[in-house]
Amino acid sequence: MKPAPFEYFAPESLEHAVDLLHTHGDGAKVLAGGQSLVPLMNMRLARPAAVVDINRIPGLAYIADGAETIRIGALTRLRAAETSGVVAARCPLLRDALRLVGHVQIRNRGTVGGSVAHADPAAELTAVLALLDGRVVVEGRRGTRVIPAADLFVTYLTTSLEADEVLTEVQFPAVPPGAGWSWLEVARRYGDFALAGAGVVLRVAGGAIAEARIGLTGLGPVPVRARAAERLLAGRAASEALWAEAAAAVRDTVEPDGDIHATAEYRRHVAGVVVQRALREAIGRAGDAPRP
């Protein structure tokens, strides 16, 4: 349980970090919070030749309240985002999802950018980003790129970032005022990876659902949008029967893997259950009531 040897770099500028990544190519890994990378290195599932620690680069930890988007610097600790007043007021969905990322010791060290860049298929922030159609900003030798969530996640633990690009900012669109939201997971223990998790945002107008967004985690190689369920909810009035229909649509579309924690069939069943519960919770929060 000790990592293989590697060369360690702690650049103090983004430009230097990008240069190092360029020089070392696929053999290099960016170290941010290290809460996913270091376990993989300790178990020697990852053996990077070079580790580029970006923690000494100034100006990468911030939470900025934009007009429609909350911009979070890549090095912002998960715990700082979880306890941020801006995040609670403007994107409570994100706050609720953050509370279920690992344990508090992990969130004290883990970063928002690292969690997104690691692209674990059972992660929370990746699914929130997909659900809200958020974006990330990356910096490389060819300059700055903005990548929409839909183009970011390629497959298990793989994003569309180039080997010499560093993720510098994550942009989460705010939950619109009056919209209801929910983030729910089923896990064996509090803080464990979810067997299945779902996030929901419901915008309601004139007694009907104007727009539904549903994001799923733990149910495929990348965070999944439940598009069929979103479409069938739009324009309909909320009811238990409607939630059951949406759950059935989710079960029809997800392709979960089975593993030692749960069979694929069980995950498929739980996916419907969490979506149904999340829809119920979200509709209860829709309207003009102040956010808790």
Add this chain to the structure above:
Amino acid sequence: MTHRKITLRINGRPYAGLVEPRKTLADFIREDCGLTGTHLGCEHGVCGACTILMDGQAVRSCLLFAVQAVDAELMTVEALADGDRLHPIQQAYRDHHALQCGFCTPGFLLTTLAFLRDTPRPTDREIREALAGNLCRCTGYHNIVKAVAAAAAALASAPRPDLWPPAAPAPRGGEGGTTPPARGRGS
């Protein structure tokens, strides 16, 4: 392999060492500093036995490299008791039979310390959630939950600033901060 010279502070005392970059902070604390109260269970961030405070925050010392902790202020279980007098949290664990073999206890104690500092009057649910990142294989959790509740009550009834870790120093790179750099980017 290039070794690096590092300096940091543990429990208020300076330590220096020459380390390979791959040496974890936990191993540095145990092997180079001789502070073997910090225990290693799983070495991949699951069991919580290696929990310490770094700049006032509870972290897994097995998921940090020692080279990352340059200039950091660490607190380990050795700092809790005052000579033979147990810290109220330790006393509560003892009183409530919250340990048997004791292997996991240092991690639980540091987790409890940071938790009660931030949440002085916790509910039972909050206690259980706060302890969820630490595993115990012999006593089980009921007595640990009871001990944490008792420690909270004891600490609340007699406020003693000297029983808490020193306040975190000013944020270093990557910590805190709510102001974005001016890069002229639209939101």
